[in-house]
Amino acid sequence: MSTIKDKNLAVVGQQEVEWAARQMKVLEEIKTEFSNNKPLNGLNIGACMHVTKETANLMLALKAAGANVALCASNPLSTKDSVAAYLAENDVEVHAVHGVSNDEFFKHLNSVLDTKPDITMDDGADLVTLLLTDRSDISVMGSMEETTTGVIRLKSMEKNNKLRFPVVAVNDSDTKHLFDNRFGTGQSAMDGVVRATDLLIAGLDVVVIGFGDCGKGVAERAYGMGAKVTVVEPNSVRALEALMHGYEVKSSVNAAKIADVIVSVTGNMHALDKKHFDVMKDGVVLANAGHFDVEINLEALKQDSAEVHRVRDHVESYLYDGKEILVLAEGRLVNLAAATGHPASVMDMSFANQALAAEWIKDNHEDLEPKVYTLPNEVDLKIAATKLGLMGGELEILTKEQIEYLDSWEHGTS
Numbered sequence: 001m002s003t004i005k006d007k008n009l010a011v012v013g014q015q016e017v018e019w020a021a022r023q024m025k026v027l028e029e030i031k032t033e034f035s036n037n038k039p040l041n042g043l044n045i046g047a048c049m050h051v052t053k054e055t056a057n058l059m060l061a062l063k064a065a066g067a068n069v070a071l072c073a074s075n076p077l078s079t080k081d082s083v084a085a086y087l088a089e090n091d092v093e094v095h096a097v098h099g100v101s102n103d104e105f106f107k108h109l110n111s112v113l114d115t116k117p118d119i120t121m122d123d124g125a126d127l128v129t130l131l132l133t134d135r136s137d138i139s140v141m142g143s144m145e146e147t148t149t150g151v152i153r154l155k156s157m158e159k160n161n162k163l164r165f166p167v168v169a170v171n172d173s174d175t176k177h178l179f180d181n182r183f184g185t186g187q188s189a190m191d192g193v194v195r196a197t198d199l200l201i202a203g204l205d206v207v208v209i210g211f212g213d214c215g216k217g218v219a220e221r222a223y224g225m226g227a228k229v230t231v232v233e234p235n236s237v238r239a240l241e242a243l244m245h246g247y248e249v250k251s252s253v254n255a256a257k258i259a260d261v262i263v264s265v266t267g268n269m270h271a272l273d274k275k276h277f278d279v280m281k282d283g284v285v286l287a288n289a290g291h292f293d294v295e296i297n298l299e300a301l302k303q304d305s306a307e308v309h310r311v312r313d314h315v316e317s318y319l320y321d322g323k324e325i326l327v328l329a330e331g332r333l334v335n336l337a338a339a340t341g342h343p344a345s346v347m348d349m350s351f352a353n354q355a356l357a358a359e360w361i362k363d364n365h366e367d368l369e370p371k372v373y374t375l376p377n378e379v380d381l382k383i384a385a386t387k388l389g390l391m392g393g394e395l396e397i398l399t400k401e402q403i404e405y406l407d408s409w410e411h412g413t414s
């Protein structure tokens with residue numbers, strides 16, 4: 001039995017899911033192959049992912065492969081109730097309602113684990129964490145992880161000998177993080193900022209904290225919209241890369257002094273803290289696009305604010321030291337809370353990786369150790385070639401001689 005807001009929303013959900021499907025042709029090819037061969041026949045798959053129209057298409061592909069699928073949300077604010085209703089109508093067990101409390105959220109995770117999954121799928125390692133703690137009675141063939149923060153948690157579990165089963169770091173596939181994190185987060189995070197505030201970005205000082213795959217994407221999009229972009233980054237190579245891109249590179253405190261808008265994408269806690277709030281300008285806008293709502297220290301901000309009130313949807317005003325600090329989406333993923341997350345076209349590749357990872361775990365789990373794995377490079381090359389073709393690009397084919405030349409050491413200056 002599913003836990004959803006309203007089954008009557010399924011009609012709207014169907015429209016949304018079908019709209020996303022138009023841009024998810026790589027996944028559609030895999031779904032067709034899955035329908036013919038049923039590689040996951042009879043397996044239980046438990047997923048904890050953002051309940052969006054794109055995720056719905058992944059769940060339907062897994063069903064086409066013959067799996068029984070249960071889904072809960074990986075973030076209470078990203079759930080689309082219409083999508084949840086449509087999936088529930090299509091024989092997916094869904095436990096997700098937009099905006100539920102933390103207690104309800106964890107109840108939903110446990111409901112998914114109650115289905116005794118053979119394979120789990122996470123966006124932030126929450127199911128795996130439960131499987132290694134409160135729900136250690138359940139044993140799985142393996143799991144898959146969607147995001148950088150989840151992979152960091154899993155690698156720490158592996159290092160501390162806590163992991164009991166293999167996990168595929170889907171995030172680490174090139175066709176995931178080089179596209180989803182960069183182009184997906186870049187576009188949708190700026191979309192979230194604009195939808196929440198209606199600000200004209202051109203001419204503003206936009207500070208991007210963290211210059212990883214996501215930060216690069218956010219900086220590029222803000223720059224493309226006419227912002228003066230400043231990057232904050234502790235890794236010297238990445239900081240230098242940002243500088244040579246033409247961005248200003250500053251310490252977090254110096255960047256906070258000049259910012260009109262700050263987007264944090266570090267995967268780290270308290271990237272924005274009291275020392276930053278103290279020096280910010282009146283009316284500054286703060287947004288987080290990192291996985292957890294720990295990047296902005298809201299507790300400290302609230303504690304020292306004379307007043308906090310909601311200005312409009314997704315915007316809260318903190319009266320701090322005589323000035324206003326505006327926080328978007330309660331410090332949660334701004335692109336999913338205030339906008340509609342990554343565009344379907346980029347999730348097409350991420351979820352092609354997820355679908356193929358489920359099959360890979362099923363086929364290989366007996367030979368795998370309790371470690372974090374990445375999918376073989378051929379999977380990346382195949383997904384990229386398919387997507388390239390679908391988007392009208394042409395791949396260069398090397399001649400036999402060129403391949404031999406690249407493989408040899410004998411050739412040099414002639």
Ligand SMILES: NC(=O)c1ccc[n+]([C@@H]2O[C@H](COP(=O)([O-])OP(=O)(O)OC[C@H]3O[C@@H](n4cnc5c(N)ncnc54)[C@H](O)[C@@H]3O)[C@@H](O)[C@H]2O)c1
Binds near residue numbers: 265271289
């Ligand atoms: N919003 C989304 O939809 C979405 C999508 C993909 C990933 N994510 C999340 O975004 C976060 C970043 O992902 P990524 O793939 O870019 O990771 P990444 O590891 O490639 O980059 C993070 C960068 O932040 C830097 N950093 C760490 N602490 C910092 C601090 N205090 N101040 C400034 N910089 C700091 C690191 O040096 C690194 O360069 C993760 O939490 C990830 O899970 C979100």
